[in-house]
Amino acid sequence: MLNLEKLRRETPACERILHFNNAGSSLNPWVVSDAVLRHLQREQEIGGYEAAAEAEQAQQLFYTAMGKYLGCAADEIAFAESASRAWTLALFSVPFQAGDEVITFPSEYASNYMSLLHLARQKNLIVKVCPFNESGQVDLIALESMISSKTRVIALTHVASQRGDIQPAAAVGKLAREHSIYYLLDACQSAGQLALDVSTLGCHFLAGTGRKYLRGPRGTGFLYVDAEIVEQLTPSFADLHSAQWLSTESFAWQAGARRFESFERHLAGMIGLGAAVNYANNIGIQHIEKRVQELASDLRDRLSQLDPIQVHERAEECSGIVTFSSSKESAAELKQRLNELGVNVSVSKSENAQLDLAREGVAAVVRASVHYYNSDEEITRFLDLVASV
Ligand SMILES: Cc1ncc(COP(=O)(O)O)c(C=O)c1O
Numbered sequence: 496m497l498n499l500e501k502l503r504r505e506t507p508a509c510e511r512i513l514h515f516n517n518a519g520s521s522l523n524p525w526v527v528s529d530a531v532l533r534h535l536q537r538e539q540e541i542g543g544y545e546a547a548a549e550a551e552q553a554q555q556l557f558y559t560a561m562g563k564y565l566g567c568a569a570d571e572i573a574f575a576e577s578a579s580r581a582w583t584l585a586l587f588s589v590p591f592q593a594g595d596e597v598i599t600f601p602s603e604y605a606s607n608y609m610s611l612l613h614l615a616r617q618k619n620l621i622v623k624v625c626p627f628n629e630s631g632q633v634d635l636i637a638l639e640s641m642i643s644s645k646t647r648v649i650a651l652t653h654v655a656s657q658r659g660d661i662q663p664a665a666a667v668g669k670l671a672r673e674h675s676i677y678y679l680l681d682a683c684q685s686a687g688q689l690a691l692d693v694s695t696l697g698c699h700f701l702a703g704t705g706r707k708y709l710r711g712p713r714g715t716g717f718l719y720v721d722a723e724i725v726e727q728l729t730p731s732f733a734d735l736h737s738a739q740w741l742s743t744e745s746f747a748w749q750a751g752a753r754r755f756e757s758f759e760r761h762l763a764g765m766i767g768l769g770a771a772v773n774y775a776n777n778i779g780i781q782h783i784e785k786r787v788q789e790l791a792s793d794l795r796d797r798l799s800q801l802d803p804i805q806v807h808e809r810a811e812e813c814s815g816i817v818t819f820s821s822s823k824e825s826a827a828e829l830k831q832r833l834n835e836l837g838v839n840v841s842v843s844k845s846e847n848a849q850l851d852l853a854r855e856g857v858a859a860v861v862r863a864s865v866h867y868y869n870s871d872e873e874i875t876r877f878l879d880l881v882a883s884v
Pocket of ligand 1 (some may be wrong): 518576577578579580604606652654656681684685703705716846878
Protein backbone atom coordinates (compact mmCIF):
# COMPACT_ATOMS: atom_id res chain seq x y z
CA MET A 496 0.00 0.00 0.00
CA LEU A 497 1.42 3.40 -0.98
CA ASN A 498 1.45 6.41 1.30
CA LEU A 499 0.36 8.90 -1.34
CA GLU A 500 0.50 11.92 0.93
CA LYS A 501 4.10 11.19 1.85
CA LEU A 502 5.10 10.44 -1.73
CA ARG A 503 3.59 13.71 -2.92
CA ARG A 504 5.32 15.60 -0.12
CA GLU A 505 8.59 14.09 -1.33
CA THR A 506 7.82 15.39 -4.84
CA PRO A 507 7.67 19.14 -4.31
CA ALA A 508 6.52 20.04 -7.83
CA CYS A 509 3.24 18.15 -7.27
CA GLU A 510 1.92 21.16 -5.41
CA ARG A 511 2.21 23.45 -8.41
CA ILE A 512 1.66 21.40 -11.53
CA LEU A 513 -0.44 18.57 -12.78
CA HIS A 514 2.22 16.41 -14.33
CA PHE A 515 0.99 13.79 -16.77
CA ASN A 516 4.22 13.76 -18.74
CA ASN A 517 5.98 10.98 -16.86
CA ALA A 518 6.70 9.17 -20.13
CA GLY A 519 8.59 12.30 -21.18
CA SER A 520 10.38 13.01 -17.94
CA SER A 521 9.00 12.44 -14.42
CA LEU A 522 9.15 14.82 -11.52
CA ASN A 523 12.23 14.06 -9.41
CA PRO A 524 11.68 13.28 -5.75
CA TRP A 525 13.83 15.22 -3.25
CA VAL A 526 16.11 12.27 -2.66
CA VAL A 527 17.20 12.33 -6.32
CA SER A 528 17.73 16.08 -6.72
CA ASP A 529 19.56 16.12 -3.37
CA ALA A 530 21.94 13.34 -4.42
CA VAL A 531 22.77 15.18 -7.66
CA LEU A 532 23.16 18.59 -6.07
CA ARG A 533 25.25 17.26 -3.20
CA HIS A 534 27.67 15.65 -5.62
CA LEU A 535 27.92 18.76 -7.79
CA GLN A 536 28.61 20.77 -4.69
CA ARG A 537 31.42 18.42 -3.62
CA GLU A 538 32.91 18.71 -7.12
CA GLN A 539 32.90 22.47 -6.68
CA GLU A 540 34.40 22.24 -3.19
CA ILE A 541 37.12 19.61 -3.59
CA GLY A 542 37.50 18.80 -7.32
CA GLY A 543 35.86 16.33 -9.69
CA TYR A 544 38.19 13.33 -9.23
CA GLU A 545 38.35 13.84 -5.47
CA ALA A 546 34.54 14.04 -5.22
CA ALA A 547 34.31 10.84 -7.30
CA ALA A 548 36.68 9.00 -4.95
CA GLU A 549 34.69 10.18 -1.95
CA ALA A 550 31.39 9.05 -3.55
CA GLU A 551 32.43 5.45 -4.27
CA GLN A 552 29.51 4.04 -2.29
CA ALA A 553 26.95 6.29 -3.94
CA GLN A 554 28.26 5.23 -7.36
CA GLN A 555 28.01 1.56 -6.43
CA LEU A 556 24.40 2.08 -5.41
CA PHE A 557 23.57 2.67 -9.09
CA TYR A 558 24.78 -0.85 -9.97
CA THR A 559 23.42 -2.68 -6.94
CA ALA A 560 20.01 -0.99 -6.91
CA MET A 561 19.60 -1.51 -10.67
CA GLY A 562 20.72 -5.14 -10.33
CA LYS A 563 18.16 -5.63 -7.57
CA TYR A 564 15.40 -4.10 -9.68
CA LEU A 565 16.22 -6.13 -12.79
CA GLY A 566 17.10 -9.37 -10.98
CA CYS A 567 20.67 -9.50 -12.28
CA ALA A 568 24.22 -9.10 -11.02
CA ALA A 569 25.65 -5.62 -10.51
CA ASP A 570 28.37 -6.31 -13.10
CA GLU A 571 25.75 -7.00 -15.76
CA ILE A 572 24.79 -3.32 -15.65
CA ALA A 573 26.45 -0.49 -17.57
CA PHE A 574 25.78 3.20 -17.14
CA ALA A 575 24.97 5.08 -20.36
CA GLU A 576 23.98 8.64 -21.17
CA SER A 577 20.57 7.67 -22.57
CA ALA A 578 18.43 4.72 -23.60
CA SER A 579 19.16 5.34 -27.28
CA ARG A 580 22.89 5.19 -26.64
CA ALA A 581 22.52 2.05 -24.49
CA TRP A 582 20.42 0.36 -27.18
CA THR A 583 22.84 1.16 -30.02
CA LEU A 584 25.84 0.09 -27.94
CA ALA A 585 24.13 -3.28 -27.55
CA LEU A 586 23.03 -3.68 -31.18
CA PHE A 587 26.36 -2.60 -32.68
CA SER A 588 28.25 -5.11 -30.50
CA VAL A 589 26.48 -8.16 -31.96
CA PRO A 590 28.67 -10.37 -34.19
CA PHE A 591 26.64 -10.00 -37.40
CA GLN A 592 27.40 -11.57 -40.76
CA ALA A 593 26.21 -10.16 -44.08
CA GLY A 594 22.72 -11.41 -44.82
CA ASP A 595 21.74 -11.77 -41.15
CA GLU A 596 18.22 -10.74 -40.21
CA VAL A 597 16.88 -8.56 -37.42
CA ILE A 598 13.21 -8.79 -36.50
CA THR A 599 11.54 -5.81 -34.95
CA PHE A 600 7.95 -4.59 -34.36
CA PRO A 601 5.70 -1.56 -34.84
CA SER A 602 6.41 -0.40 -31.27
CA GLU A 603 10.12 0.09 -31.98
CA TYR A 604 11.34 3.49 -30.92
CA ALA A 605 12.12 5.82 -33.84
CA SER A 606 15.78 6.38 -32.94
CA ASN A 607 16.34 2.64 -32.48
CA TYR A 608 14.80 1.89 -35.83
CA MET A 609 16.95 4.50 -37.59
CA SER A 610 20.08 3.06 -35.93
CA LEU A 611 18.97 -0.34 -37.12
CA LEU A 612 18.61 0.94 -40.71
CA HIS A 613 22.03 2.56 -40.39
CA LEU A 614 23.67 -0.68 -39.23
CA ALA A 615 21.77 -2.73 -41.80
CA ARG A 616 23.27 -0.58 -44.56
CA GLN A 617 26.78 -0.94 -43.15
CA LYS A 618 26.62 -4.68 -42.55
CA ASN A 619 24.21 -5.74 -45.24
CA LEU A 620 21.53 -6.91 -42.83
CA ILE A 621 17.86 -7.51 -43.51
CA VAL A 622 15.33 -5.75 -41.27
CA LYS A 623 11.95 -7.42 -40.90
CA VAL A 624 8.99 -5.87 -39.12
CA CYS A 625 6.66 -8.39 -37.51
CA PRO A 626 3.06 -7.08 -37.44
CA PHE A 627 1.01 -6.75 -34.29
CA ASN A 628 -2.31 -8.56 -33.84
CA GLU A 629 -5.65 -6.76 -33.49
CA SER A 630 -4.91 -6.17 -29.79
CA GLY A 631 -1.86 -4.10 -30.74
CA GLN A 632 0.53 -6.73 -29.41
CA VAL A 633 3.18 -9.05 -30.82
CA ASP A 634 1.63 -11.79 -32.92
CA LEU A 635 3.68 -14.73 -31.59
CA ILE A 636 2.65 -17.07 -34.40
CA ALA A 637 3.65 -14.51 -37.05
CA LEU A 638 6.91 -13.97 -35.16
CA GLU A 639 7.76 -17.65 -35.07
CA SER A 640 7.03 -17.99 -38.77
CA MET A 641 9.41 -15.09 -39.53
CA ILE A 642 12.33 -16.61 -37.66
CA SER A 643 14.92 -18.23 -39.93
CA SER A 644 18.43 -19.61 -39.56
CA LYS A 645 19.60 -16.07 -40.48
CA THR A 646 17.76 -14.33 -37.63
CA ARG A 647 20.46 -12.94 -35.35
CA VAL A 648 18.51 -10.39 -33.25
CA ILE A 649 14.94 -9.83 -32.11
CA ALA A 650 14.47 -6.23 -30.96
CA LEU A 651 11.32 -5.31 -29.09
CA THR A 652 10.20 -2.09 -27.45
CA HIS A 653 8.29 -3.20 -24.36
CA VAL A 654 6.02 -0.16 -24.16
CA ALA A 655 6.07 2.21 -27.13
CA SER A 656 6.58 5.93 -26.80
CA GLN A 657 3.33 6.62 -28.68
CA ARG A 658 1.03 3.93 -27.25
CA GLY A 659 0.46 2.46 -23.80
CA ASP A 660 -0.06 -1.20 -24.72
CA ILE A 661 2.33 -3.56 -22.93
CA GLN A 662 4.05 -6.06 -25.21
CA PRO A 663 4.38 -9.70 -24.15
CA ALA A 664 8.12 -9.34 -23.64
CA ALA A 665 8.60 -12.62 -21.76
CA ALA A 666 6.83 -14.68 -24.46
CA VAL A 667 9.08 -13.10 -27.10
CA GLY A 668 12.10 -13.87 -24.90
CA LYS A 669 11.08 -17.49 -24.67
CA LEU A 670 10.94 -17.78 -28.47
CA ALA A 671 14.26 -15.98 -28.86
CA ARG A 672 15.93 -18.34 -26.38
CA GLU A 673 14.44 -21.42 -28.03
CA HIS A 674 15.93 -20.32 -31.35
CA SER A 675 19.26 -19.07 -29.86
CA ILE A 676 18.66 -15.51 -31.08
CA TYR A 677 19.94 -12.41 -29.30
CA TYR A 678 17.04 -10.57 -27.72
CA LEU A 679 17.33 -6.80 -27.28
CA LEU A 680 14.59 -5.26 -25.17
CA ASP A 681 13.94 -1.52 -25.04
CA ALA A 682 12.51 -1.01 -21.56
CA CYS A 683 12.77 2.75 -21.73
CA GLN A 684 9.08 3.31 -20.94
CA SER A 685 8.52 0.21 -18.82
CA ALA A 686 11.46 0.65 -16.42
CA GLY A 687 10.19 2.25 -13.26
CA GLN A 688 6.53 1.38 -13.79
CA LEU A 689 6.60 -2.40 -14.35
CA ALA A 690 8.30 -5.18 -12.42
CA LEU A 691 11.18 -6.29 -14.66
CA ASP A 692 13.10 -9.48 -14.13
CA VAL A 693 15.63 -10.25 -16.84
CA SER A 694 15.44 -14.04 -16.29
CA THR A 695 11.66 -14.01 -16.74
CA LEU A 696 11.91 -11.65 -19.71
CA GLY A 697 14.60 -13.84 -21.28
CA CYS A 698 16.39 -10.82 -22.74
CA HIS A 699 20.12 -10.70 -23.45
CA PHE A 700 20.11 -6.91 -23.42
CA LEU A 701 17.79 -4.43 -21.76
CA ALA A 702 18.14 -0.70 -22.38
CA GLY A 703 16.50 2.08 -20.40
CA THR A 704 16.66 5.70 -19.43
CA GLY A 705 16.77 7.46 -16.05
CA ARG A 706 14.43 10.40 -16.47
CA LYS A 707 11.14 8.67 -17.28
CA TYR A 708 9.30 6.29 -14.95
CA LEU A 709 12.42 5.72 -12.84
CA ARG A 710 12.30 9.39 -11.84
CA GLY A 711 16.05 9.83 -12.19
CA PRO A 712 17.94 12.82 -13.58
CA ARG A 713 18.13 13.73 -17.25
CA GLY A 714 21.23 12.62 -19.16
CA THR A 715 21.25 9.15 -17.62
CA GLY A 716 20.51 5.67 -18.94
CA PHE A 717 21.57 2.08 -18.48
CA LEU A 718 22.19 -1.19 -20.27
CA TYR A 719 21.84 -4.71 -18.91
CA VAL A 720 23.98 -7.31 -20.70
CA ASP A 721 23.58 -11.00 -19.94
CA ALA A 722 26.88 -12.32 -18.52
CA GLU A 723 26.38 -15.52 -20.51
CA ILE A 724 26.89 -13.71 -23.84
CA VAL A 725 29.09 -10.76 -22.97
CA GLU A 726 32.26 -12.47 -24.23
CA GLN A 727 30.65 -12.95 -27.66
CA LEU A 728 30.19 -9.20 -28.12
CA THR A 729 32.48 -6.55 -29.53
CA PRO A 730 31.75 -3.07 -28.21
CA SER A 731 32.11 -0.24 -30.73
CA PHE A 732 34.49 1.83 -28.61
CA ALA A 733 37.39 1.24 -26.24
CA ASP A 734 38.68 3.61 -23.59
CA LEU A 735 40.72 3.32 -20.42
CA HIS A 736 37.64 2.32 -18.45
CA SER A 737 36.09 -0.21 -20.82
CA ALA A 738 39.40 -1.81 -21.77
CA GLN A 739 42.95 -2.31 -20.58
CA TRP A 740 45.86 -1.34 -22.82
CA LEU A 741 48.22 -4.34 -22.75
CA SER A 742 50.91 -3.45 -25.27
CA THR A 743 51.39 -1.33 -28.39
CA GLU A 744 49.65 -4.10 -30.31
CA SER A 745 46.94 -5.22 -27.96
CA PHE A 746 44.27 -4.44 -25.41
CA ALA A 747 41.69 -6.46 -23.45
CA TRP A 748 38.06 -5.64 -22.73
CA GLN A 749 37.09 -5.28 -19.09
CA ALA A 750 34.95 -8.04 -17.65
CA GLY A 751 31.17 -7.80 -17.72
CA ALA A 752 29.01 -4.92 -18.84
CA ARG A 753 31.67 -2.36 -17.89
CA ARG A 754 33.14 -2.84 -21.37
CA PHE A 755 30.17 -0.82 -22.66
CA GLU A 756 30.83 2.19 -20.45
CA SER A 757 32.89 5.34 -20.91
CA PHE A 758 35.34 6.62 -18.34
CA GLU A 759 33.91 10.10 -18.50
CA ARG A 760 30.30 10.43 -17.56
CA HIS A 761 27.74 12.56 -15.76
CA LEU A 762 28.70 11.20 -12.36
CA ALA A 763 26.23 13.31 -10.41
CA GLY A 764 23.54 11.97 -12.75
CA MET A 765 24.60 8.37 -12.23
CA ILE A 766 24.53 8.89 -8.47
CA GLY A 767 21.09 10.47 -8.81
CA LEU A 768 19.85 7.54 -10.87
CA GLY A 769 21.14 5.12 -8.23
CA ALA A 770 19.17 7.08 -5.63
CA ALA A 771 16.08 6.98 -7.86
CA VAL A 772 16.19 3.22 -8.39
CA ASN A 773 16.82 2.67 -4.70
CA TYR A 774 13.81 4.87 -3.92
CA ALA A 775 11.63 2.83 -6.30
CA ASN A 776 12.91 -0.45 -4.83
CA ASN A 777 12.06 0.79 -1.34
CA ILE A 778 8.53 1.79 -2.36
CA GLY A 779 8.15 -1.62 -3.99
CA ILE A 780 7.83 -1.99 -7.74
CA GLN A 781 4.75 -4.24 -7.39
CA HIS A 782 2.94 -1.44 -5.52
CA ILE A 783 4.08 1.08 -8.15
CA GLU A 784 2.90 -1.11 -11.03
CA LYS A 785 -0.52 -1.67 -9.47
CA ARG A 786 -1.10 1.99 -8.68
CA VAL A 787 0.03 3.23 -12.12
CA GLN A 788 -2.21 0.75 -13.91
CA GLU A 789 -5.22 1.57 -11.75
CA LEU A 790 -4.83 5.30 -12.38
CA ALA A 791 -4.23 4.85 -16.11
CA SER A 792 -7.13 2.48 -16.53
CA ASP A 793 -9.45 4.90 -14.73
CA LEU A 794 -8.21 7.74 -16.94
CA ARG A 795 -8.62 5.65 -20.11
CA ASP A 796 -12.15 4.52 -19.19
CA ARG A 797 -13.34 7.99 -18.34
CA LEU A 798 -11.69 9.62 -21.36
CA SER A 799 -13.38 7.15 -23.68
CA GLN A 800 -16.75 8.26 -22.28
CA LEU A 801 -16.12 11.80 -23.53
CA ASP A 802 -17.81 12.32 -26.86
CA PRO A 803 -15.02 13.87 -28.96
CA ILE A 804 -12.29 11.63 -27.54
CA GLN A 805 -10.85 8.49 -29.03
CA VAL A 806 -8.47 6.43 -26.88
CA HIS A 807 -5.76 4.62 -28.85
CA GLU A 808 -4.69 1.70 -26.62
CA ARG A 809 -5.99 -1.67 -27.75
CA ALA A 810 -4.46 -4.31 -25.47
CA GLU A 811 -5.87 -5.82 -22.27
CA GLU A 812 -2.53 -5.10 -20.57
CA CYS A 813 -1.79 -1.40 -20.60
CA SER A 814 0.78 0.80 -18.91
CA GLY A 815 0.62 4.31 -17.44
CA ILE A 816 0.74 5.80 -20.93
CA VAL A 817 -2.70 6.88 -22.13
CA THR A 818 -2.94 8.16 -25.71
CA PHE A 819 -5.94 9.83 -27.26
CA SER A 820 -7.15 12.24 -29.90
CA SER A 821 -10.09 14.61 -30.07
CA SER A 822 -12.43 15.44 -32.94
CA LYS A 823 -12.65 19.03 -31.64
CA GLU A 824 -8.97 20.00 -31.33
CA SER A 825 -5.70 18.84 -32.86
CA ALA A 826 -3.29 17.09 -30.52
CA ALA A 827 -1.02 20.14 -30.60
CA GLU A 828 -3.91 22.52 -29.74
CA LEU A 829 -5.09 20.32 -26.89
CA LYS A 830 -1.59 20.04 -25.48
CA GLN A 831 -1.09 23.80 -25.71
CA ARG A 832 -4.43 24.52 -24.04
CA LEU A 833 -3.68 22.10 -21.20
CA ASN A 834 -0.17 23.53 -20.81
CA GLU A 835 -1.59 27.01 -20.32
CA LEU A 836 -3.75 25.58 -17.53
CA GLY A 837 -0.72 24.15 -15.70
CA VAL A 838 -1.08 20.61 -17.04
CA ASN A 839 1.85 18.79 -18.63
CA VAL A 840 1.19 16.26 -21.38
CA SER A 841 3.02 15.56 -24.62
CA VAL A 842 2.19 14.84 -28.24
CA SER A 843 3.32 11.83 -30.28
CA LYS A 844 3.48 12.51 -34.01
CA SER A 845 3.12 10.04 -36.82
CA GLU A 846 6.44 11.02 -38.40
CA ASN A 847 8.14 9.60 -35.30
CA ALA A 848 5.95 6.49 -35.32
CA GLN A 849 6.04 5.45 -38.97
CA LEU A 850 5.54 1.76 -38.23
CA ASP A 851 2.55 2.53 -36.02
CA LEU A 852 0.50 5.77 -36.10
CA ALA A 853 1.45 6.60 -39.70
CA ARG A 854 0.27 3.20 -40.92
CA GLU A 855 -3.10 3.85 -39.31
CA GLY A 856 -3.40 7.33 -40.76
CA VAL A 857 -3.32 8.97 -37.30
CA ALA A 858 -1.43 12.27 -37.55
CA ALA A 859 -0.76 12.74 -33.85
CA VAL A 860 -2.02 11.74 -30.42
CA VAL A 861 -1.94 13.40 -27.02
CA ARG A 862 0.02 11.34 -24.50
CA ALA A 863 -1.05 11.64 -20.87
CA SER A 864 1.28 9.48 -18.78
CA VAL A 865 0.47 9.00 -15.12
CA HIS A 866 2.71 7.91 -12.27
CA TYR A 867 1.98 6.56 -8.82
CA TYR A 868 2.34 9.98 -7.22
CA ASN A 869 -0.52 11.38 -9.29
CA SER A 870 -3.80 11.58 -7.41
CA ASP A 871 -7.39 10.60 -8.22
CA GLU A 872 -8.31 14.24 -7.86
CA GLU A 873 -5.81 15.09 -10.62
CA ILE A 874 -7.47 12.57 -12.93
CA THR A 875 -10.86 14.19 -12.37
CA ARG A 876 -9.45 17.69 -12.84
CA PHE A 877 -7.71 16.59 -16.02
CA LEU A 878 -10.91 15.11 -17.47
CA ASP A 879 -12.80 18.30 -16.69
CA LEU A 880 -10.18 20.36 -18.49
CA VAL A 881 -10.13 18.08 -21.54
CA ALA A 882 -13.93 18.24 -21.69
CA SER A 883 -14.08 22.01 -21.28
CA VAL A 884 -13.03 22.89 -24.82
C1 LIG B 1 10.33 3.55 -26.03
C2 LIG B 1 11.47 4.51 -26.01
N1 LIG B 1 12.70 4.04 -26.29
C3 LIG B 1 13.77 4.86 -26.29
C4 LIG B 1 13.65 6.19 -26.03
C5 LIG B 1 14.86 7.06 -26.07
O1 LIG B 1 15.28 7.40 -24.79
P1 LIG B 1 16.49 8.42 -24.62
O2 LIG B 1 15.95 9.77 -24.97
O3 LIG B 1 16.92 8.29 -23.21
O4 LIG B 1 17.54 8.01 -25.58
C6 LIG B 1 12.39 6.73 -25.74
C7 LIG B 1 12.24 8.17 -25.46
O5 LIG B 1 11.19 8.73 -25.48
C8 LIG B 1 11.27 5.85 -25.73
O6 LIG B 1 10.04 6.31 -25.47
